[in-house]
Amino acid sequence: MADKKKPDFDPKDLPNENVPLPEKPEKGKGPKEEENEPTADELRQMMKKNHSEVRGPGAGRMIREKPKNFGRTVLKLVRYIGKSKYLVFLIMFTTVLTTILNLAGPKLQGQAIDAITIREGHLDVDFDSLVKTLVLMGAVYFASAMMQLFQGFASTKISQTTVFTMRQDLFRKISYLPIAYTDRHPSGDIMSRMTNDVDNISNSISQSITSLISAVLTLVGAFGMLLWYDWRMALISLVTIPLTVLVSMKLSTYMRKYFVKKQVLLGQMNSQVEEMVTGFKTVIAYGKEEDACGDFAAISEDFRKCSIKANVWGGLMGPANNLINNLNYLIVTCFGAYFTLTGAISVGDIQAILQYSRQLSMPINQIANQYATILTAVAGAERVFTILETPDEVDEGKDPMTVDDIQGDIEFSHIDFSYLPGKQVLHDFNLSVKRGQKIALVGATGSGKTTVVNLLTRFYDVDSGTITIDGVNVNDIPKKTLRNAIAIVLQDTVLFHDTIGNNIRYGRLDATEEELEAAADMSESDEFITRLPEGYDTILSEGGSNLSQGQRQLLSIARAVLADPKILILDEATSSVDTRTEMHIQQAMVALMKNRTSLIIAHRLSTIRDADTIIVIKDGTVMEYGNHDELLAKQGVYYELYQNQFAGFET
Numbered sequence: 001m002a003d004k005k006k007p008d009f010d011p012k013d014l015p016n017e018n019v020p021l022p023e024k025p026e027k028g029k030g031p032k033e034e035e036n037e038p039t040a041d042e043l044r045q046m047m048k049k050n051h052s053e054v055r056g057p058g059a060g061r062m063i064r065e066k067p068k069n070f071g072r073t074v075l076k077l078v079r080y081i082g083k084s085k086y087l088v089f090l091i092m093f094t095t096v097l098t099t100i101l102n103l104a105g106p107k108l109q110g111q112a113i114d115a116i117t118i119r120e121g122h123l124d125v126d127f128d129s130l131v132k133t134l135v136l137m138g139a140v141y142f143a144s145a146m147m148q149l150f151q152g153f154a155s156t157k158i159s160q161t162t163v164f165t166m167r168q169d170l171f172r173k174i175s176y177l178p179i180a181y182t183d184r185h186p187s188g189d190i191m192s193r194m195t196n197d198v199d200n201i202s203n204s205i206s207q208s209i210t211s212l213i214s215a216v217l218t219l220v221g222a223f224g225m226l227l228w229y230d231w232r233m234a235l236i237s238l239v240t241i242p243l244t245v246l247v248s249m250k251l252s253t254y255m256r257k258y259f260v261k262k263q264v265l266l267g268q269m270n271s272q273v274e275e276m277v278t279g280f281k282t283v284i285a286y287g288k289e290e291d292a293c294g295d296f297a298a299i300s301e302d303f304r305k306c307s308i309k310a311n312v313w314g315g316l317m318g319p320a321n322n323l324i325n326n327l328n329y330l331i332v333t334c335f336g337a338y339f340t341l342t343g344a345i346s347v348g349d350i351q352a353i354l355q356y357s358r359q360l361s362m363p364i365n366q367i368a369n370q371y372a373t374i375l376t377a378v379a380g381a382e383r384v385f386t387i388l389e390t391p392d393e394v395d396e397g398k399d400p401m402t403v404d405d406i407q408g409d410i411e412f413s414h415i416d417f418s419y420l421p422g423k424q425v426l427h428d429f430n431l432s433v434k435r436g437q438k439i440a441l442v443g444a445t446g447s448g449k450t451t452v453v454n455l456l457t458r459f460y461d462v463d464s465g466t467i468t469i470d471g472v473n474v475n476d477i478p479k480k481t482l483r484n485a486i487a488i489v490l491q492d493t494v495l496f497h498d499t500i501g502n503n504i505r506y507g508r509l510d511a512t513e514e515e516l517e518a519a520a521d522m523s524e525s526d527e528f529i530t531r532l533p534e535g536y537d538t539i540l541s542e543g544g545s546n547l548s549q550g551q552r553q554l555l556s557i558a559r560a561v562l563a564d565p566k567i568l569i570l571d572e573a574t575s576s577v578d579t580r581t582e583m584h585i586q587q588a589m590v591a592l593m594k595n596r597t598s599l600i601i602a603h604r605l606s607t608i609r610d611a612d613t614i615i616v617i618k619d620g621t622v623m624e625y626g627n628h629d630e631l632l633a634k635q636g637v638y639y640e641l642y643q644n645q646f647a648g649f650e651t
Contacts, residue, residue, distance in 0.1 A: 073382045080162050087158040094147045095210055099217040101144040106355030108137045114348035151210045159205035163198050170194055176392040179459040188271025196266055197380030204377030208370045215363030222359040229353050230345055236335050237357040240328040244364050247320050251313055252371055258310035260379040265303040272296055325361045332357045397478035406485045406566045407470050408435035408597030415465035425451050426620040438593055440600045440608035443617035449601045453569050457486055487565035491572035493552040495544030500529055501536035503555055507563030519562035525554035561592055568598045605642055
């Protein structure tokens with residue numbers, strides 16, 4: 001069996017010591033990179049510090065000490081929340097009512113106390129006033145409880161509505177991201193942004209939005225009531241406020257650092273788990289279980305330490321502010337007792353003043369206690385908005401050409417291309433393919449064969465030069481039209497958790513049952529499908545893991561057959577099937593490729609002997625071309641490849 005070929009461009013090479021990280025790409029050359037990303041040296045230092053290898057392409061790339069722009073991210077969140085404007089108005093209305101009711105409570109308590117007096121050693125009670133005040137207090141507290149119930153409902157509704165919209169936008173954005181973006185970012189980290197980060201946003205909205213609104217209103221209302229009672233006591237109540245603000249700012253500096261880092265490490269850990277699960281068989285086959293456990297233990301240990309620090313600093317906020325508030329309570333009590341003894345204020349008034357002084361510091365406590373939650377949400381939101389703000393795949397195609405108009409003449413003219421600056425893959429590459437021709441691309445690993453396909457399908461755009469189909473620049477053809485005219489069978493098959501029939505129909509969703517079975521029969525997959533208990537209705541496991549690699553490859557070929565493309569691309573399409581099955585597939589492919597432009601990438605040279613033209617690529621340049629016999633007669637690069645592959649065998 002042929003060795004599994006290495007792609008021309010391996011994104012995992014990004015952090016290599018000798019490979020520079022990509023600079024900001026020019027227009028049309030890839031996705032916009034995240035701002036303030038670390039340099040290559042900084043990235044390597046971060047990887048060494050974490051004692052683990054970055055898992056997946058660009059996995060360590062998003063490490064930052066702090067959010068790029070806290071205020072800007074909050075404003076974006078506010079815009080998302082604002083889409084549920086009626087719920088926002090409901091929350092604000094109920095919060096205002098709740099705040100007013102809460103502010104009325106201490107005044108009513110003071111009136112109730114002042115209804116009971118001691119005169120000449122006897123207890124004097126104004127029962128009418130006391131009963132009315134107590135009934136009113138009960139009504140106020142009941143109404144406040146009902147308002148809080150409505151607040152809870154509205155907060156939950158608005159948080160879920162907001163994250164629903166955000167998840168919809170995020171999923172759509174991921175669906176239209178450039179291929180280059182997903183090549184450079186680990187799938188586990190992208191999934192973490194969709195799940196963990198969005199959940200943190202939801203929790204913060206449901207817990208914090210009413211608290212923040214209530215805190216501002218309570219702060220203003222409580223201070224106003226203190227001024228109404230006694231301006232001196234109002235000023236005394238403000239004595240510890242600067243200390244509270246100072247302590248909160250100092251603690252928040254550390255909290256912000258560790259909560260942001262915690263979210264980054266969580267994304268890395270998810271990425272590592274996702275890679276371990278998808279590559280489980282390889283890990284087991286090479287006996288790397290201990291290494292995998294060690295790598296996970298390293299990142300998990302970093303996450304544990306960071307979580308402890310974040311929670312410790314976050315936990316200090318509440319006790320520190322409570323200590324300051326108790327100090328404030330003591331100061332207000334001492335001065336209040338003095339003013340009461342001098343007859344400046346009544347006992348009921350001093351009780352109300354103590355309550356309002358407590359309410360004056362309570363909003364600051366609420367904000368401080370919610371700060372950790374808010375920081376986590378903002379850190380997650382920033383990571384989400386990084387994806388949402390990544391430009392969609394650019395499609396400048398305006399030509400009215402349709403799939404039916406495409407005939408299949410392909411021309412590569414003076415193509416230069418590099419995935420990374422300073423690491424050019426194709427050099428002045430030229431190739432002409434006539435409609436209906438069967439062209440094979442061969443060459444050593446990394447020579448640029450798959451890159452040719454990536455450029456033809458516009459997964460990437462060329463740095464210079466032009467690619468035309470039927471004389472029309474591919475940049476002028478709408479990408480949907482271009483890709484609908486091309487069917488690709490890759491070495492690494494992609495199957496979905498669905499029925500076998502629906503997986504084949506992915507090539508053409510409106511195909512009839514007869515067309516489906518005909519495509520399966522042509523690809524030699526009908527035989528094993530009909531042996532399954534459920535036949536075409538058999539549900540595939542994730543990635544088709546309940547089938548053999550060869551069977552998965554056959555289904556991928558059947559999908560391409562059903563698509564009936566104008567241009568067919570086979571990238572090591574038969575590398576995972578046995579020799580006998582490969583022979584049957586080759587016979588079926590003769591009919592499939594008839595009158596259809598076909599590009600075949602192959603390491604196994606026996607599969608392309610009957611190609612009309614064989615293009616030999618070396619170091620990103622066409623070195624030789626011709627049919628099998630002509631290239632052998634030249635005794636050049638192709639001859640060497642053929643001799644190395646079939647040395648000792650009769651040809």
